[in-house]
Amino acid sequence: MSVNINHHVPEVQAYRASVLHFTADPAFHENAYSWHEDGLLIVKDGHIVAAGDYQHLKDKLPHDVMPLDYRGKIIMPGFIDTHVHYPQTDMIASPSPGLLPWLEKYTFPTERKFEDRAHAAQVADFFLDQLLSCGTTSAMVYCTVHQESVHAFFHESTKRNLRMAAGKVLMDRNCPEFLRDTAEGGVRESEELIERWHNKGRQMYAITPRFAPTSTDAQLQLAGELAQKYPDVYLQTHVAENTDEVAWVKSLFPEARSYLDVYDKYGMLRPRSMYGHCIYLDDSDRKRMAETKSAVSVCPTSNMFLGSGLFNFSRADELHVPLSLATDVGGGTSFSMLQTMNAAYKMARLGSTYLPALRMFYMATLGGARSMQLEGTIGNFVKGAEADFIILDPQATPLLERRTGHSESLEELLFALAMLGDDRSINATYAAGVKVYQR
Structure with missing residues (x-):
């Protein structure tokens, strides 16, 4: 469902969940991403303040700001x-x-x-x-x-x-x-x-x-x-x-x-x-x-x-x-970009190339931003970037929930989302810090 867009939101907002974003292309860099299983995303005036480990960042929050609790889900750039x-x-x-x-x-x-x-x-x-x-x-x-x-x-x-x-x-x-x-x-x-x-x-x-x-x-x-x-x-x-x-x-x-x-x-x-x-x-x-x-x-x-x-x-x-x-x-x-990843993976295999899930999620976020010369504006959670982000639900369908429940790595978790996910996997979408879609 669409939501009524309210551009007047609190100055500082915080979101607690697993947090994932990319800093480089996984095809060429070993440490290409930032993953925090218990993470926190802090947003102010529609821009990223910080993204990282909940325990490290929680004390940076104003005393009157309670994080919105999305635990069990993944926050990543739109x-x-x-x-x-x-x-x-x-x-x-x-x-x-x-x-x-x-x-x-x-x-x-x-x-x-x-x-x-x-x-x-x-x-x-x-x-x-x-x-x-x-x-x-x-x-x-x-x-x-x-x-x-x-x-x-x-x-x-x-x-x-x-x-x-x-x-x-x-x-x-x-x-x-x-x-x-x-x-x-x-x-x-x-x-x-x-x-x-x-x-x-x-x-x-x-x-x-x-x-x-x-x-x-x-x-x-x-x-x-x-x-x-x-x-x-x-x-x-x-x-x-x-x-x-x-x-x-x-x-x-x-x-x-x-x-x-x-x-x-x-x-x-x-x-x-x-x-x-x-x-x-x-x-x-x-x-x-x-x-x-x-x-x-x-x-x-x-x-x-x-x-x-x-x-x-x-x-x-x-x-x-x-x-x-x-x-x-x-x-x-x-x-659905998840369905698009599904097709990309299969197309690559038919061409004798293997595309890891991390690479596909990179291409759909920071890879797109870099291609558009917009790194630092959209595509990841660097400080000052625009707060466009989504809440991904690894339990959106019974099959996804069953498969991701057995995931032994981030790559496996993301691969299951890419192969089995679609619009149902999107719990919420935020643009410039404002919720513009809620499933």
């Missing part, structure tokens, strides 16, 4: 979903033989409705409630080609005081006339939206070319120039998701060395750029992403649902490409 399409909420789980026919039959007709501000607001309201019920407190969100879809989204996000990045889709070719903008018009509207929304409260803007095939050279050129003009604004798009799409890009941009190279040519590889999928990259692409601090958003439920392919975790890690996890609804089949 999940960060780095690639999701809010307008596709109503077409999740739509049958199709592949990506391109799925776009034609379901995606484009669904997105047409978002020229209506009231419709966009109603979907945004439902979408954000779904995210919060799944423990997701931040996301990188695709809107539609319509400015109204962006205004509606940010209004709903502002009501809940969430840290969200979103943007108007840019498409000026190879799409239905009713969803087509122009090179100049689309980029001008994007700049108007940047001025209106970027860094207003906790809202952040993302320049959003849908993918190379639906933008002309002129639009990609202007979008790249906009990205250079506003370096603290995000850029998000799709790359190398599907073999048919890769072949299509090759035919449209024959001079490009690779699909990723199309974006590179227009100055779109940079910090705060997020590339969805990245299945069919080569090592030259991966090196280029690493050196430009461009990040990969891995979308496992979507990749399996659309039969797109398997993401290569081992090559990405060898070349130190920043990685995060994403649901990619509506190609993805769940808003």
Whole structure:
């Protein structure tokens, strides 16, 4: 259930439970996380004061502050979903033989409705409630080609005081006339939206070319120039998701060395750029992403649902490409980052890679924050970070309770949550220290 959001909360709040957060990537560092079985999280004015052992921190509390008791549960940072399409909420789980026919039959007709501000607001309201019920407190969100879809989204996000990045889709070719903008018009509207929304409260803007095939050279050129003009604004798009799409890009941009190279040519590889999928990259692409601090958003439920392919975790890690996890609804089949971890683990195994649970929880929290250049703001419990956190319940279902009751390590406990958990495992969600969801 959603809760009535009360922004007037006590100055200092405290929460007692097991406390987990990450300080580094477990793939590369032995001491990558902080775990306190009997822990305490202290929050003041929507920011983290301290997170650690209850016995060590309890004396730091004002005498009139009683910790909210969540013992038996786990407090951790809210999940960060780095690639999701809010307008596709109503077409999740739509049958199709592949990506391109799925776009034609379901995606484009669904997105047409978002020229209506009231419709966009109603979907945004439902979408954000779904995210919060799944423990997701931040996301990188695709809107539609319509400015109204962006205004509606940010209004709903502002009501809940969430840290969200979103943007108007840019498409000026190879799409239905009713969803087509122009090179100049689309980029001008994007700049108007940047001025209106970027860094207003906790809202952040993302320049959003849908993918190379639906933008002309002129639009990609202007979008790249906009990205250079506003370096603290995000850029998000799709790359190398599907073999048919890769072949299509090759035919449209024959001079490009690779699909990723199309974006590179227009100055779109940079910090705060997020590339969805990245299945069919080569090592030259991966090196280029690493050196430009461009990040990969891995979308496992979507990749399996659309039969797109398997993401290569081992090559990405060898070349130190920043990685995060994403649901990619509506190609993805769940808003739950726990369900997304379940799919990521299986996708990695099919590609002969083993993903520990600690790594997956890192990718869904601090990994997302680092990919978005937001470490220290969200993603873990360092002092001064924004207090976006969730209460995870390892006993949310009879099966989970039975399995976690036999866990002999933190890795086993988290692995059970990743394999068996879903929205039922989220007991409560807090944004900037305010409870915004209670199961």
